[in-house]
Amino acid sequence: MIVNRLSIRSYRSQSRHHQHDYHQIVLPLQGSIVMQVGAFDGKVSVGDAIVVHAGQDHAFAADESARFLVADLNQLPSNLSSPAITKFLLAPATTAYVQFVGLQLMTNTHAHIETSMCEMLLQLLEQQGEHAKIDARIAKVVSEIQQDIKQNWSVERLANMAYLSPTQFKAVFKANLGITSQQFVLQLRMQKAKALLTHTDLPVHIIGEKVGFDNPSAFSRRFTQFFGQSPKSYR
Numbered sequence: 001m002i003v004n005r006l007s008i009r010s011y012r013s014q015s016r017h018h019q020h021d022y023h024q025i026v027l028p029l030q031g032s033i034v035m036q037v038g039a040f041d042g043k044v045s046v047g048d049a050i051v052v053h054a055g056q057d058h059a060f061a062a063d064e065s066a067r068f069l070v071a072d073l074n075q076l077p078s079n080l081s082s083p084a085i086t087k088f089l090l091a092p093a094t095t096a097y098v099q100f101v102g103l104q105l106m107t108n109t110h111a112h113i114e115t116s117m118c119e120m121l122l123q124l125l126e127q128q129g130e131h132a133k134i135d136a137r138i139a140k141v142v143s144e145i146q147q148d149i150k151q152n153w154s155v156e157r158l159a160n161m162a163y164l165s166p167t168q169f170k171a172v173f174k175a176n177l178g179i180t181s182q183q184f185v186l187q188l189r190m191q192k193a194k195a196l197l198t199h200t201d202l203p204v205h206i207i208g209e210k211v212g213f214d215n216p217s218a219f220s221r222r223f224t225q226f227f228g229q230s231p232k233s234y235r
Contacts, residue, residue, distance in 0.1 A: 006118050008105050009068045017059035023073040024052040025125070027090070029102040031066025035059065040086040047095050047143065049125070050087045051080050069102050071118065077126040089139045092146050094124045134176040137162040141173070141181070149188045150212035155181060190226045193219070197235045204231045
């Protein structure tokens with residue numbers, strides 16, 4: 001059995017298919033790949049990931065200029081172990097990390113660093129559980145929200161994006177993620193605010209603006225409700 005490893009791959013435009021006795025996660029770095037894995041048959045692009053389970057026959061084809069980060073794994077993260085999970089959406093920070101790993105692998109070879117990068121990638125992917133298998137319309141909405149959390153993401157706007165009525169959208173979103181779209185936006189805003197308070201020296205009111213609060217008092221109040229302490233106390 002192989003040891004967990006990362007590599008940069010390119011593929012041919014002519015479709016091929018095979019299977020292997022280890023798991024694989026394919027993460028596009030540049031371009032996209034067309035894959036048929038289980039019930040999934042479609043395109044996987046930058047910002048996506050696709051899981052190939054051990055022993056699973058899969059077909060694939062890509063432009064030869066495209067590049068992919070491929071993780072060959074003895075064991076999948078627990079949230080991705082279900083055979084029903086194939087393509088899923090990456091959080092923007094995870095996408096950025098995937099690009100960093102790709103650059104590092106193409107620049108330098110160091111076994112210890114590669115092992116550490118693989119471990120970190122698996123930890124990040126383990127946080128993707130709630131988005132691992134969701135309705136494609138909701139996945140599109142989630143991706144748009146993640147790209148700019150400070151926008152005014154009203155239910156009506158998001159529903160239009162998903163080609164659903166507001167009532168349908170609210171039901172489908174909650175069925176997929178277990179929370180409402182507004183709770184999801186708030187959760188992303190608060191987590192980013194917490195990260196900025198921890199890892200930067202930006203003033204609190206600037207952090208509030210970066211996560212969608214023009215009013216510093218409103219930001220402080222909402223942060224306190226969410227985490228049980230004010231932004232200044234947390235810092």
